Amino acid sequence: xxxxxxxxxxxxxxxxxxxxxxxxxxxxxxxxxxxxxxxxxxxxxxxxxxxxxxxxxxxxxxxxxxxxxxxxxxxxxxxxxxxxxxxxxxxxxxxxxxxxxxxxxxxxxxxxxxxxxxxxxxxxxxxxxxxxxxxxxxxxxxxxxxxxxxxxxxxxxxxxxxxxxxxxxxxxxxxxxxxxxxxxxxxxxxxxxxxxxxxxxxxxxxxxxxxxxxxxxxxxxxxxxxxxxxxxxxxxxxxxxxxxxxxxxxxxxxxxxxxxxxxxxxxxxxxxxxxxxxxxxxxxxxxxxxxxxxxxxxxxxxxxxxxxxxxxxxxxxxxxxxxxxxxxxxxxxxxxxxxxxxxxxxxxxxxxxxxxxxxxxxxxxxxxxxxxxxxxxxxxxxxxxxxxxxxxxxxxxxxxxxxxxxxxxxxxxxxxxxxxxxxxxxxxxxx
Amino acid sequence: xxxxxxxxxxxxxxxxxxxxxxxxxxxxxxxxxxxxxxxxxxxxxxxxxxxxxxxxxxxxxxxxxxxxxxxxxxxxxxxxxxxxxxxxxxxxxxxxxxxxxxxxxxxxxxxxxxxxxxxxxxxxxxxxxxxxxxxxxxxxxxxxxxxxxxxxxxxxxxxxxxxxxxxxxxxxxxxxxxxxxxxxxxxxxxxxxxxxxxxxxxxxxxxxxxxxxxxxxxxxxxxxxxxxxxxxxxxxxxxxxxxxxxxxxxxxxxxxxxxxxxxxxxxxxxxxxxxxxxxxxxxxxxxxxxxxxxxxxxxxxxxxxxxxxxxxxxxxxxxxxxxxxxxxxxxxxxxxxxxxxxxxxxxxxxxxxxxxxxxxxxxxxxxxxxxxxxxxxxxxxxxxxxxxxxxxxxxxxxxxxxxxxxxxxxxxxxxxxxxxxxxxxxxxxxx
Numbered sequence: 001x002x003x004x005x006x007x008x009x010x011x012x013x014x015x016x017x018x019x020x021x022x023x024x025x026x027x028x029x030x031x032x033x034x035x036x037x038x039x040x041x042x043x044x045x046x047x048x049x050x051x052x053x054x055x056x057x058x059x060x061x062x063x064x065x066x067x068x069x070x071x072x073x074x075x076x077x078x079x080x081x082x083x084x085x086x087x088x089x090x091x092x093x094x095x096x097x098x099x100x101x102x103x104x105x106x107x108x109x110x111x112x113x114x115x116x117x118x119x120x121x122x123x124x125x126x127x128x129x130x131x132x133x134x135x136x137x138x139x140x141x142x143x144x145x146x147x148x149x150x151x152x153x154x155x156x157x158x159x160x161x162x163x164x165x166x167x168x169x170x171x172x173x174x175x176x177x178x179x180x181x182x183x184x185x186x187x188x189x190x191x192x193x194x195x196x197x198x199x200x201x202x203x204x205x206x207x208x209x210x211x212x213x214x215x216x217x218x219x220x221x222x223x224x225x226x227x228x229x230x231x232x233x234x235x236x237x238x239x240x241x242x243x244x245x246x247x248x249x250x251x252x253x254x255x256x257x258x259x260x261x262x263x264x265x266x267x268x269x270x271x272x273x274x275x276x277x278x279x280x281x282x283x284x285x286x287x288x289x290x291x292x293x294x295x296x297x298x299x300x301x302x303x304x305x306x307x308x309x310x311x312x313x314x315x316x317x318x319x320x321x322x323x324x325x326x327x328x329x330x331x332x333x334x335x336x337x338x339x340x341x342x343x344x345x346x347x348x349x350x351x352x353x354x355x356x357x358x359x360x361x362x363x364x365x366x367x368x369x370x371x372x373x374x375x376x377x378x379x380x381x382x383x384x385x386x387x388x389x390x391x392x393x394x395x396x397x398x399x400x401x402x403x404x405x406x407x408x409x410x411x412x413x414x415x416x417x418x419x420x421x422x423x424x425x426x427x428x429x430x431x
Numbered sequence: 432x433x434x435x436x437x438x439x440x441x442x443x444x445x446x447x448x449x450x451x452x453x454x455x456x457x458x459x460x461x462x463x464x465x466x467x468x469x470x471x472x473x474x475x476x477x478x479x480x481x482x483x484x485x486x487x488x489x490x491x492x493x494x495x496x497x498x499x500x501x502x503x504x505x506x507x508x509x510x511x512x513x514x515x516x517x518x519x520x521x522x523x524x525x526x527x528x529x530x531x532x533x534x535x536x537x538x539x540x541x542x543x544x545x546x547x548x549x550x551x552x553x554x555x556x557x558x559x560x561x562x563x564x565x566x567x568x569x570x571x572x573x574x575x576x577x578x579x580x581x582x583x584x585x586x587x588x589x590x591x592x593x594x595x596x597x598x599x600x601x602x603x604x605x606x607x608x609x610x611x612x613x614x615x616x617x618x619x620x621x622x623x624x625x626x627x628x629x630x631x632x633x634x635x636x637x638x639x640x641x642x643x644x645x646x647x648x649x650x651x652x653x654x655x656x657x658x659x660x661x662x663x664x665x666x667x668x669x670x671x672x673x674x675x676x677x678x679x680x681x682x683x684x685x686x687x688x689x690x691x692x693x694x695x696x697x698x699x700x701x702x703x704x705x706x707x708x709x710x711x712x713x714x715x716x717x718x719x720x721x722x723x724x725x726x727x728x729x730x731x732x733x734x735x736x737x738x739x740x741x742x743x744x745x746x747x748x749x750x751x752x753x754x755x756x757x758x759x760x761x762x763x764x765x766x767x768x769x770x771x772x773x774x775x776x777x778x779x780x781x782x783x784x785x786x787x788x789x790x791x792x793x794x795x796x797x798x799x800x801x802x803x804x805x806x807x808x809x810x811x812x813x814x815x816x817x818x819x820x821x822x823x824x825x826x827x828x829x830x831x832x833x834x835x836x837x838x839x840x841x842x843x844x845x846x847x848x849x850x851x852x853x854x855x856x857x858x859x860x861x862x
Binding site for chain 1: 462463466478480481482483485516517518519520521535536537538577578584585591592593594595596597598599600601602603604605606621622623624625626627628629631632633634635636637638639640641642643644645646647649650655657662736738742810811812813814840841
């Protein structure tokens with residue numbers, strides 16, 4: 001069967017052309033539910049924060065000039081005219097030689113412009129002795145110090161983490177506009193596939209992909225809709241996919257795409273809506289048999305059945321789209337430089353991804369050892385690998401000891417910082 | 432009022448002594464819900480995976496020795512005795528000079544030990560012509576290649592990400608034992624504090640901490656229980672906290688801990704159960720007024736009211752405990768080396784944390800500029816900072832241009848890898 005393979009960058013371009021990478025609609029959610037969601041609006045403060053000048057200590061609100069020259073042996077003597085508690089509008093006004101007791105966070109009363117700390121003053125016969133000079137604004141957090149009225153405190157596109165959630169709370173916002181989470185329907189196909197938890201019949205294996213891909217959807221900022229396992233039956237799968245298209249923003253299937261006699265995926269994909277298949281095979285290894293369709297304006301990815309291939313293609317093509325739909329910035333894996341542990345051969349004319357484990361040689365240099373000898377589909381190979389080396393389409397081979405860049409699956413890898421000395425981390429620019 | 436401050440490391444030791452850092456109980460959950468949970472058991476495979484030898488291609492199952500010498504002009508001629516589909520137990524047995532058509536993933540029939548790819552053979556008059564030699568096991572994924580029966584595929588303590596979830600699915604596990612998620616009750620106290628979403632009365636400010644801390648709980652692997660805002664009333668807060676202690680594993684409050692006339696937190700903390708307060712003030716800046724109690728065997732953290740101080744102390748003391756309870760490994764922030772942008776003075780005798788912004792100077796060196804001039808409580812100062820510099824208790828000051836280590840709030844910072852060249856990342860060992 002003839003297949004026109006496209007290169008990886010052509011595939012990326014075709015996907016972007018059909019599905020411009022941009023956020024879905026905007027929704028308003030409760031601030032407490034907004035962790036790791038993406039802000040869909042600039043946040044401009046409608047008020048000064050704090051809205052009034054506050055004391056940052058417990059002490060006495062005074063006019064700074066009334067304390068000029070005050071010291072331990074020559075205290076300034078002031079008249080106490082009131083107590084200002086936190087959360088109250090001060091009833092007192094401070095005039096010359098007057099002071100008001102004040103607690104942390106309470107508003108500075110009119111007339112006062114500084115606060116003497118509790119431990120630098122003493123009450124004596126109802127009056128106050130101040131043993132130190134304070135300057136204007138000392139121990140005062142002025143109105144608007146934190147956020148000025150009209151200031152843009154947060155920007156559209158920021159991910160909401162504890163600090164940003166705190167800024168929104170400070171402005172009194174109990175709800176916030178964020179980008180909607182893309183819903184991604186996930187199913188596995190293949191006559192030999194059985195759902196985990198069921199008894200395994202002869203000739204069958206358990207499904208891996210619907211589980212690993214659903215989790216990868218979560219990791220990318222999407223919400224997976226688990227559709228389960230489908231045998232290679234055109235009608236059943238078609239029904240499930242058409243149904244999923246009514247609610248999901250993206251569909252990801254795996255398996256059943258080989259050129260074997262029971263291959264039905266291309267037919268199913270073309271039956272879902274126009275224009276149908278837009279990519280049919282990519283010049284990569286592993287992952288060649290990936291098929292991508294556009295159905296009723298929604299992307300349908302048909303990934304290979306091999307778990308490692310499926311997850312790799314997901315990372316290369318599906319994840320960036322989900323990230324864009326959820327408003328996230330595309331993440332590039334952290335890279336580390338290492339020496340090739342052995343000669344690595346790419347597949348002829350295909351961009352090749354070699355799973356590797358990282359080790360240190362006797363001179364403590366990082367070495368990238370291929371994680372498997374030819375068993376590219378094995379899920380444990382993938383689970384035990386630390387990352388992958390990418391070999392270009394036109395490269396003949398990577399020589400043993402040649403410097404390679406390893407894209408890491410995980411950024412927190414003990415062997416990289418085991419001796420606490422600087423490591424060379426790189427981050428690839430978007431390609 | 433006298434307070435015996437303890438050092439930061441003493442405080443950590445006291446916390447560990449009362450609350451040994453270890454996971455809570457174990458619970459069994461569905462595999463699809465297990466993303467980023469921590470595995471509570473070693474996973475030993477009860478079967479070979481795959482359970483049988485499978486074809487990795489579409490083609491013909493043969494005995495390798497029957498193809499010896501086969502080439503384009505001198506094909507080996509075999510008799511086709513059947514078709515083996517995926518998901519079926521083969522009914523055919525392969526004898527000398529026989530072959531069976533086979534699809535990707537289907538079991539290798541008894542007698543066969545290799546698979547000839549579809550494109551390397553041709554049917555002729557019902558027989559098969561094989562144009563290339565195959566070696567034993569070629570295009571076969573043998574039983575147990577992925578996971579051997581009895582092999583430990585995953586280890587207790589691993590975080591479940593897409594690849595690990597895939598391994599569990601491969602073994603047919605629809606459920607998995609993980610460590611329970613610690614429940615952390617969060618409340619804010621202080622007469623001036625108003626819940627976001629309500630109208631702000633004079634003298635009041637919006638609550639920040641219950642929001643930023645709840646989110647920080649999520650980030651640490653816990654589940655926040657938002658209790659809301661409480662005025663400085665002993666009875667109301669006591670009731671809420673006693674109630675929270677029946678279900679929460681940890682309690683975190685903030686505010687109301689100053690030495691002012693309305694300070695009630697120490698009394699509340701001591702009323703919750705024995706032994707009561709175990710730490711009352713730590714020699715750090717910011718964060719000095721933190722109070723920690725042990726009530727009915729549960730930790731109660733009373734953090735300062737200033738948002739930046741509360742979040743800093745949370746990171747220093749509360750987060751490691753929540754991580755340990757959820758089975759996670761303690762994370763140390765990523766560090767980067769920079770030059771101090773100006774002279775920085777620590778508070779006398781206190782470990783001092785200076786929030787900084789990172790910039791590049793003309794020579795492209797990283798420079799750490801203090802993010803605020805004395806307004807340590809401001810939430811925007813914190814939100815706009817990139818990390819902090821820690822200055823030891825006995826250090827006089829950090830000189831301008833001195834090398835400092837900046838602990839980053841976030842690991843993905845564009846200015847660190849803007850020119851794609853190696854940056855020096857460090858990771859601190861546990862202290």
